[in-house]
Amino acid sequence: MYRKELYVFNGNQPTPAVVRNYEEKDFSELINVQHECFPPPFPSELLWNREQLTNHVTLFPEGALCMEINGEIVGSMTGLLVQYDPENSDHTWEEITDSGYIKNHNPNGNALYVVDISVRPAYRKLGIGKVLMHSMYDVVVNKGLERLLGGGRMPGYHVKKDEMTAQQYLEAVVKGELKDPVITFLLRCGRTPVTVVADYLEDEESCNYGALMEWKNPFK
Known part of the structure; x- marks a missing residue:
């Protein structure tokens, strides 16, 4: 199981933190984190429920990570294993994650899917998301997987939808001409774009598009 002790910085102030696998005792707090992170118009039915979280810690506990500061869970990240074919990247979030229930988790898969x-929100300036992402890279390396994959929301796209396609928007973000709250964050974490997927997720801000982005295991 995974446990990493480190410091995150609130300005110039080092703050002790722990990244670890989440457990059943954490479920209520994890659900509260989701509600804080994804307020309306994000669909409430896409927020975690206890059945989904139970599957996460049962089917693939290595891919169920959270960060604690002073005993409070301030963030989480979840993944499952899939058999990924780079020639076939067209899928929806619901299809590849089993709508977050991960009953399709493949223990022999070649990729970790986020x-x-x-x-x-109160902790987003401490670099917690990047630490969680790099912790999941640790899981990829430890399990000898080929890559980490995941579809990123493009919440800034709805502002530009009448000016450019979703692919053009992604390219503009990669070039630094535009900044997107999610895609720019993923780029800073070391993820690189694979393709844009239409109808990836029900998300008004992203106009239902998602940007499939990967991190390849440098040891493979």
Whole structure:
């Protein structure tokens, strides 16, 4: 199981933190984190429920990570294993994650697929999301997987939808011409774009598009 002790910085102030696997005792707090992170118009039915979280810690506990500061869960990240074919990247979030229930988790899969990453808004300037992402890279390396994959929301796209396609928007973000709250964050974490997927997730801000982005295991 995974446990990493480190410091995050609130300005110039080092703050002790722990990244670890989440457990059943954490479920209520994890659900609260989701509600803080994804307020309306994000669909409430896409927020975690206890059945989903039970599957996470039962089917693939290595891919169920959270961060604690002073005993409080301030963020979480969840993944499952899939058999990924780079020639066939067209899928929806619901299909590849089993709508977050991960009953399709493949113990022999070649890639770790990110189901979700959430950080409490009050803690978002401490670099917690990046630490969680790099912790999941540790899981990829430890299990000898080829890559980490996941579809990123593009919440800034609805502002530009009448000016450019979703692919053009992604390219503009990669070039630094635009900044997107999610895609820019993923780029800073070391993720690189694979393709844009239409109807990836029911998300008004992203106009239902998602950007499939990967991190390849440098040891493979």
